[in-house]
Every structure is written in C-alpha cells, then in structure tokens.
Amino acid sequence: MTTTHHDGGVAIDVRDLRQSYGSFEAVRGVSFTVAPGELFALLGTNGAGKTTTIETLEGFRRPTGGSVRVFGTDPFGQPAALRPRVNAVLQHSGVFEELTVAETIDLARDLAADPLDTATVLDTVSLADKAGVTVRKLSGGERRRLDLGLAILTRPEVLFLDEPTTGMDPEMRRETWKIISDQVAAGVAVVLTTHYLEEAERLADRLAIMHRGELRVAGTLSEVVAAWGDRIGFRLPAHVRSRDLPRLPGAELSIDVREGDPWAVYTVTGADVATRTHRALAPLLAWAEERSLSLERLEARSASLEDVFLSVAQGDLADLPGH
C-alpha cells in the first residue's frame, strides 16, 4: 500500500539522520527540511557525509537512525511511490558510452511516464549540436549537462544534484545555474551538494555546512554570514607586536598570516554588527594616528561564506558564534 502524506509544504524532511558503514558512523544526527520551490545546498569538507545523506534520501540506503521522508513517504521502504516524483544527478552517471546523446535521452524517455520531448531536453541543456555525438566523445562538462537533462526530463518535483557542475568551465557553470534556478522557480525542491561556494551563494535559499557527519552551520546565506560577524583587518605594521594593538569595543583580536605576513584581524559579532564595526573603527584609527602608523590594506567587511566554511573545516568551533 502506498501512503503519501501531505506535509503542509514540506517536500523533504530529514530528522536526526544517522548512517553507518560497519562501525563507522558517516552521518551523525542530521536534520533539515526542504520546501517545494526551495534550493537547499549541502556544503562540506571531503568525506563529511553529503553523498551518504543524499543517497539515503534517494532510498539507496536504510537509515541506521532517525528518519527521512520525501512527500511524507519513506524512500527506502516505498521507492516505487516516489520514483515518478524524484530524480537526481549523481556523482557517477550510469549512461552507455556508445549511445549518442539523442539515443540516451530517448532511452530515458521510454522509461518515464510523462517525459519532456527530446528537442526540449536538448535545447534546455544546450546539447542540440551534440545530439548525434556518442557519449564517450563528450567533454566532462557536457556529460554533466547530459546528466542534468536526463534528470529534468521526467519533470521531477524533487531533484537531488550531487556536484552537478564539476568539470564545467565558468560559462557553462553559469548557464547550468540558470537551468537549476528555472527548476526551483517552477516549484521543484532541490538538494544540491557542491564544493563551489559561489554556486551555493548564487543558488541556495538555505544552506548548511557539514563536517564529520554533522551539520555545523545552517540557515540562509545572510543568517550564516551575519552570525559569523564583520572583520576589521590590516597588515601588522613593522615593529608593532600583537600585544601592542589596541582593544576595540565589541571586537575580538586574532593574528592571521596572509601572504606570509602577520595580519591583525578583529572579529565583531553580536546584534547590530554594522554599527558595532563602525564604532570599533574610530578608536583604531585614533590609535594609529597617535603613533603615526599607516594601517596598510585596512579593510572592514562582512564575513564571507568562505570564512565560515574554513572555520568549520578547521574545526575551530569554539570560535564560531552560536556554538
């Protein structure tokens, strides 16, 4: 019997998911939801557990703990109920090397209930001029585009994209982002894994950073970077030691090394960061003025997703606001 619950706008519901390979726990209590028309980006270090999470959502693995539901249905227990509604671009595509692009699309169409027509698929993924070329002869980026075409031709309501733009040049990547955002705009719920932070910045409605099987940070891009605060930084002037630097109100000082030189970095966190950053700058400039120091490469900026990612990757969670 098929039981499909309508979960008030939730397409994907992952609760305290755990997944082990033998005695090794690759996913250690992950929770998130994705709504129709929303793109959720799962970022993380190599081996963090992203692919394992996606494969569990696709029904390839039974969770060792917690639960996953897609439209209220258990993808491992009832895969047939979800097959018409879900599709994926996996890391390793399973296409036949000796078929042409058009033959590959036709084969996938034969298996689908209500597929897009071949010309539409070719046009959407800009492979019309490669229709007669065998898959073996496609470039890495073109193969990923074909994979995406095969995924969207079934008109899925949920799309799992596991590193969909790997091997693409910047132009093809941008075109692919447009294809993906068109899917989201049409109401598809998308879970995307990527190592390109810009890809997540451009596409994600919400994102999470995974490390060693756990979601360490999650939220919208602006929530994630706001929680990490602003940075005031400059190259440490010659003959100034870190202990000579002033304390600034609401800011925490650390010393980084950039391009081989020591840098002073003040991190400003808490509510109303922009005002606090502004207030911290005045005493810093006064301090430099009194000593006739010029603060080279002085910058005051919001944290970037890369700052947050690197902190998570380096595991210095003690420094991460909210942890």
Ligand SMILES: Nc1ncnc2c1ncn2[C@@H]1O[C@H](COP(=O)(O)OP(=O)(O)OP(=O)(O)O)[C@@H](O)[C@H]1O
């Ligand atoms: N079939 C398997 N058997 C045993 N261990 C596995 C298996 N598949 C994955 N792992 C391990 O589980 C952990 C999570 O792997 P997973 O592929 O989910 O990570 P990932 O975040 O997708 O990594 P990447 O970004 O490198 O693709 C890794 O330590 C990996 O070595």
